[in-house]
Every structure is written in C-alpha cells, then in structure tokens.
Amino acid sequence: MTRFRPSLTMISAVVGILLVTIVPCFVKNSYALVPLTFIAIFTIVVIGLNLLMGYAGQVSLGHAAFFAIGAYTSGILTTQYGFSPWLAMPAGMVLAGLVAFLVGMPCLRLHGHYLAMATLGFGMIIYILLMQWPDFTPMPFERLGALLHIPASLVWPTTGGASGLVDIPELAVGPFVFHENIQKFYLTWAFAILALLLCANIVNSRVGRALRAVHGSEAAAATLGVNIAAYKIQVFVLSAVLAALAGSLYAHVVNFVSPPTFNFIRSVDFVVMVVIGGMASIWGAVLGAGTIVLLGNWLQDVGAKYPRFAEFDLIIHSAILILVMIFMPAGIVCTVRDAVLRWLRGRTAAPTQTAPAHVEEVATK
Amino acid sequence: MTTLLDVKNLTRAFDGLIAVSDVSFSITGGQIKALIGPNGAGKSTLLNMVSGTLPPTSGLIAYQGRVISNRPPHRIAGYGIARTFQNVELFMNMTVAENVMVGRHLRSRGMLFSAMFRLFGTAAEERRVREDALRFLERVGLHDQADTPASELPFGRQRLLEIARALATEPRLLLLDEAASGLSTREKRDLVSLIYAIRDAGVTIFMVDHDMDLVMSISDEVVVLDHGEKIAEGTPTDVQHDERVIAAYLGEEAAHA
Numbered sequence: 001m002t003r004f005r006p007s008l009t010m011i012s013a014v015v016g017i018l019l020v021t022i023v024p025c026f027v028k029n030s031y032a033l034v035p036l037t038f039i040a041i042f043t044i045v046v047i048g049l050n051l052l053m054g055y056a057g058q059v060s061l062g063h064a065a066f067f068a069i070g071a072y073t074s075g076i077l078t079t080q081y082g083f084s085p086w087l088a089m090p091a092g093m094v095l096a097g098l099v100a101f102l103v104g105m106p107c108l109r110l111h112g113h114y115l116a117m118a119t120l121g122f123g124m125i126i127y128i129l130l131m132q133w134p135d136f137t138p139m140p141f142e143r144l145g146a147l148l149h150i151p152a153s154l155v156w157p158t159t160g161g162a163s164g165l166v167d168i169p170e171l172a173v174g175p176f177v178f179h180e181n182i183q184k185f186y187l188t189w190a191f192a193i194l195a196l197l198l199c200a201n202i203v204n205s206r207v208g209r210a211l212r213a214v215h216g217s218e219a220a221a222a223t224l225g226v227n228i229a230a231y232k233i234q235v236f237v238l239s240a241v242l243a244a245l246a247g248s249l250y251a252h253v254v255n256f257v258s259p260p261t262f263n264f265i266r267s268v269d270f271v272v273m274v275v276i277g278g279m280a281s282i283w284g285a286v287l288g289a290g291t292i293v294l295l296g297n298w299l300q301d302v303g304a305k306y307p308r309f310a311e312f313d314l315i316i317h318s319a320i321l322i323l324v325m326i327f328m329p330a331g332i333v334c335t336v337r338d339a340v341l342r343w344l345r346g347r348t349a350a351p352t353q354t355a356p357a358h359v360e361e362v363a364t365k
Numbered sequence: 366m367t368t369l370l371d372v373k374n375l376t377r378a379f380d381g382l383i384a385v386s387d388v389s390f391s392i393t394g395g396q397i398k399a400l401i402g403p404n405g406a407g408k409s410t411l412l413n414m415v416s417g418t419l420p421p422t423s424g425l426i427a428y429q430g431r432v433i434s435n436r437p438p439h440r441i442a443g444y445g446i447a448r449t450f451q452n453v454e455l456f457m458n459m460t461v462a463e464n465v466m467v468g469r470h471l472r473s474r475g476m477l478f479s480a481m482f483r484l485f486g487t488a489a490e491e492r493r494v495r496e497d498a499l500r501f502l503e504r505v506g507l508h509d510q511a512d513t514p515a516s517e518l519p520f521g522r523q524r525l526l527e528i529a530r531a532l533a534t535e536p537r538l539l540l541l542d543e544a545a546s547g548l549s550t551r552e553k554r555d556l557v558s559l560i561y562a563i564r565d566a567g568v569t570i571f572m573v574d575h576d577m578d579l580v581m582s583i584s585d586e587v588v589v590l591d592h593g594e595k596i597a598e599g600t601p602t603d604v605q606h607d608e609r610v611i612a613a614y615l616g617e618e619a620a621h622a
Binding site: 199206207226228 | 416417418437438439441442443447448450454455456457458459463466467468470471473474475476477480481482483487490491494530531533534
C-alpha cells in the first residue's frame with residue numbers, strides 16, 4: 001500500500017537549490033545577477049504575504065512599511081550604533097513583528113477588510129516618518145550631542161530623511177564578506193529557499209490546515225475549535241517578520257536605503273507578485289517576484305531608450321493585476337498545475353469511467 | 366440522567382424581526398432530541414446560538430452547568446459541542462482526510478513555530494492525526510476515499526464527511542442541522558443507523574430536521590418551534606397529537622397549497 005513518495009516540498013526544494021546553483025554559470029556579466037538577487041529578496045516578502053492573502057484571506061497594502069522597518073533597523077543599528085548586521089537583522093524582525101501585532105490586533109478581530117485599510121494608512125505613515133524623521137529630532141538630543149561632541153544620531157537615531165542612509169555594511173562570516181554580486185546572489189537565495197521551506201512546513205501542518213480551513217469556511221473552522229482571529233494575527237505577524245528579514249537583506253546587499261524604495265507602489269507591487277504567483281501557493285512566490293522584477297527591469301531599459309514610456313511600469317503592473325484577476329484568479333502556478341492535472345486525469349480516467357476505484361487513485365495524485 | 370444543555374428564555378432578534386422568542390428547554394445526556402418546525406420557525410437560528418456562531422439577543426445557554434452563550438464558537442467547540450451545517454460547510458480546498466484532520470485541531474497541539482522548524486515531534490503528531498482521521502472516516506464508511514478532494518464527493522457522502530469531521534472533535538453533544546435533507550431513501554436509512562451508533566457511543570444528539578418520519582422514528586424527545594416560539598415539547602407521540610403542532614403544520618401545508 002504505502003510506497004516511498006518524496007513530498008512535493010522536498011522535490012521543489014532540491015530543484016530550487018540545483019537551479020540556484022547552476023544559474024550563475026550561465027550568466028556572463030555579474031551585473032545580470034543583481035535582478036536575480038532582488039527576486040530572492042522579494043520572494044521572501046511574497047511568501048509571507050502569500051500566507052496572509054491565500055490562507056488567512058487578508059490583504060495588506062502596507063508591506064513596504066515592514067520591509068522598511070527591516071531595512072532601516074539594519075541601516076541605523078549598523079551605521080549609527082556599530083551593531084553587527086547579524087544582530088541588526090533579528091532586531092528589525094522583532095520590531096516589525098511587534099508593530100504588526102499592534103496594527104493587526106484591532107483589525108483582525110473584526111470581519112472584513114479592515115486590515116487592508118489599516119495597513120494602507122500605516123504604510124503611508126511609515127513613509128512620511130522616513131522622509132521627515134530628521135525634522136523630528138528633539139532639541140534636547142541635539143544639545144546633548146553637541147555637549148558631548150558626538151553626532152546627534154548617536155543619542156537620537158536618524159533615517160537620513162530623503163537622502164537616506166549610506167555605507168550600510170555587508171553581511172560577513174568571520175573574514176568572509178558577502179561583497180561580490182555572486183556572493184550576494186547565493187546569500188539571498190539561501191535565505192529565500194530557507195524561508196520557502198519553513199513556510200512550506202507551515203502549510204503542511206496543523207497550523208497550515210487550520211489556515212486553509214479558515215479559507216475554506218470560517219464558520220466551520222470556528223466550530224471545530226480553530227481560533228480564527230488568533231491565527232490571522234499570527235500569520236500577519238509572520239508575514240511582517242519575513243518582510244523585515246527581506247528589508248534587512250536589501251539594506252546589507254545594496255548598502256544604501258532611501259524612502260522611495262518603500263513607498264506605496266512597492267506595497268502594491270508585493271500584492272501583484274502574490275496574485276501572479278497564485279494565492280495559497282508558496283512556490284508561486286518565486287514566479288511572482290521574478291515576473292515583476294524582470295518586467296520592471298525590461299521596462300526600465302525601454303524607458304531609457306524611449307523616455308516617453310518611463311512611467312509606464314505602473315500602468316503595466318496594474319494591467320497585469322487586472323488581467324490575472326479576471327482570467328486566472330488562482331494565479332499562474334495553480335492555473336497551469338490544475339490544467340495539467342485535468343489533462344493527466346482526463347487521459348488516464350477516460351477509458352475506465354466505470355471503475356471508480358481507479359479514478360480515485362488518480363484523483364489522489 | 367443529568368441535564369447536558371439548558372436553554373433558558375433564549376431570544377434572538379434581527380433588526381426588530383424576532384427569529385427566536387423566549388425559548389426554554391433542556392437536553393438530557395444520552396438522548397436524541399429533535400427540533401422541528403415549519404420553514405422560518407427559527408430552528409437554524411437556535412442551533413447557531415447553541416454552537417456560538419450567533420450570539421443571542423437575550424437569555425442564556427448553559428452546558429454542563431456552565432454558561433456558554435457569551436462564548437465564541439471555538440471555545441464552545443472546546444467544551445465538547447460539535448455541529449454539522451444545513452448547507453454543507455466542508456473545506457472544499459482539502460481532501461476528505463484533511464477535512465477530518467481539521468476536526469482533530471483541538472486534540473493536537475502543533476504551533477506555528479514548531480511547525481516551521483518541525484520541532485517537538487511534529488512529524489509524529491501529524492502521523493497520529495492522520496491515523497485518527499482515518500479512524501473517524503471508517504465510522505462513517507468513507508475511509509476508502511480518504512485522499513479524494515472533498516469537492517468531488519457526491520452530496521450524500523459530503524454530509525457523512527461533515528459528521529465524521531464533527532465526531533473527530535470527540536464531542537459530548539452533536540448538533541445535526543438538517544443532516545437528512547437532500548439524501549436518498551437509502552442514504553437516510555444509513556444515516557439513521559449512523560445516528561444510533563453515535564448515540565450508543567455516548568454522544569448526545571440534538572438534531573434539526575424537516576423529515577417528519579425520520580424525526581419521529583428516532584428521537585426520544587421533540588421540541589416544536591413556530592414563528593420563533595416553542596409551541597410543544599415531549600415524546601414524538603405526544604407532539605404528534607398536540608393541537609398547536611397540527612395547526613402549525615396544517616397551516617403551512619394550507620399555505621403551500
């Protein structure tokens with residue numbers, strides 16, 4: 001009866017690792033690895049958002065803010081307080097998790113899309129804070145800095161306002177610094193694959209089942225003992241923590257952060273990535289992030305040649321969002337997978353219509 | 366025999382429309398109790414209040430001496446009350462077995478963090494949960510379809526799956542909302558023996574149903590609702606001869622004619 005069947009997660013992981021290892025061999029110019037590195041970083045955000053949208057049925061329009069919290073915590077702690085990036089990274093994750101808890105708590109206890117509204121506003125607030133923070137430096141701190149002959153940023157951290165933070169150090173293990181593009185490529189993909197694996201574990205667990213149940217029928221899930229509000233909050237916090245991890249990686253990979261990276265459009269892009277990859281499909285995150293990053297790059301090239309098209313990316317992203325929602329509401333990955341399954345089943349099941357046992361066996365694949 | 370569930374002066378209004386009005390009755394442990402009444406009598410509303418899906422406007426529900434009418438549904442499930450739904454509320458995005466595995470939610474412990482890192486015997490627990498689920502599927506005769514998507518089951522079997530899922534929480538009180546509606550005569554016969562088997566296993570049953578023959582043949586006691594009010598309560602024989610019950614049902618039939 002039972003034979004060894006490697007789980008889909010294991011197969012996907014092995015294929016993923018092989019692909020990531022091989023890809024740089026086919027890239028002549030190391031600059032071509034930069035967008036691939038961004039795909040890894042955004043994949044990490046999209047995985048979390050995918051769990052939130054696909055499984056908890058909630059939309060966040062402010063994930064750029066959690067991405068920013070990770071990036072700026074890393075930037076501030078390393079450049080202004082001399083923290084190791086390896087300490088700054090978890091600090092940003094914890095901070096983002098706490099903030100997400102506070103933002104999500106009041107919204108997620110209610111039915112409906114209050115979270116989308118709250119995160120929309122939250123994203124705006126964080127963006128404005130990043131821009132205007134230096135203006136908020138209270139007088140006493142500036143005085144204290146001057147008195148002690150130290151930069152004011154030591155007593156009162158700064159976001160650098162519109163010009164952002166520069167010289168954010170790279171991640172390093174002992175004397176080995178992740179400095180070259182190819183090193184950063186492997187570093188970010190290691191994190192992305194790890195995040196994919198951990199989240200795939202969640203999906204195939206008691207918690208994941210509870211989340212899928214909430215997605216299937218909230219009423220039934222509740223009467224089976226699933227505390228819906230608690231799970232929604234947990235997933236929201238997890239998605240914020242993952243976004244912060246990605247933000248932190250971004251800061252240490254790019255070595256520079258400034259507010260435009262974390263604006264509202266970025267939040268919308270994250271949602272588009274989830275939708276393209278397919279809600280409730282963890283591995284679709286890579287495809288969603290990949291499509292938008294590569295498309296963005298291509299549009300930038302086009303924009304460079306034809307300046308008239310420079311602002312077209314937003315229109316095209318929106319068009320994709322609308323088209324995917326209309327024609328493939330389950331996302332590209334699920335739509336293609338289902339089509340293939342239907343095709344396979346149609347081929348195997350058709351001649352044996354009268355033997356239900358056989359059909360069932362096919363259905364379990 | 367002790368009282369398992371106590372419903373006292375229960376009322377529910379929707380924007381001024383009173384769906385359930387000042388209803389009181391109790392359920393004794395070990396019995397099969399039925400709730401009947403014409404369409405729109407407030408049966409489902411009452412059941413929803415017992416399972417916590419709908420908060421009552423006034424009155425209270427006590428289960429084993431503890432007031433539960435102000436508790437959320439997932440807590441009530443934890444106290445030992447499970448239910449099925451009139452319009453089958455299966456998790457159509459899951460397999461048959463997975464549906465029942467959700468029913469084991471309260472009987473397993475895996476948390477988000479341990480699931481991520483597969484800590485603390487997560488794999489062993491998963492195996493146990495699945496074995497348990499198969500055991501409950503066997504009780505309703507669905508174990509040979511464990512890995513079929515729930516959405517591909519025929520309707521009658523979806524009803525059975527819902528019962529298996531509810532049983533998986535190991536309830537002391539099982540609420541069946543129109544479990545027989547949409548079933549063929551044969552499926553209804555199987556359902557009756559299943560209900561007896563569940564009762565014999567020590568689970569008290571409170572069922573709402575339209576099928577008069579079914580209700581009258583299997584219940585120990587019947588509560589009759591009409592226009593949100595309790596108009597009769599007693600053994601099936603008593604209720605069948607109650608004038609108000611006859612009037613309510615004849616009235617309904619006259620209206621249909």
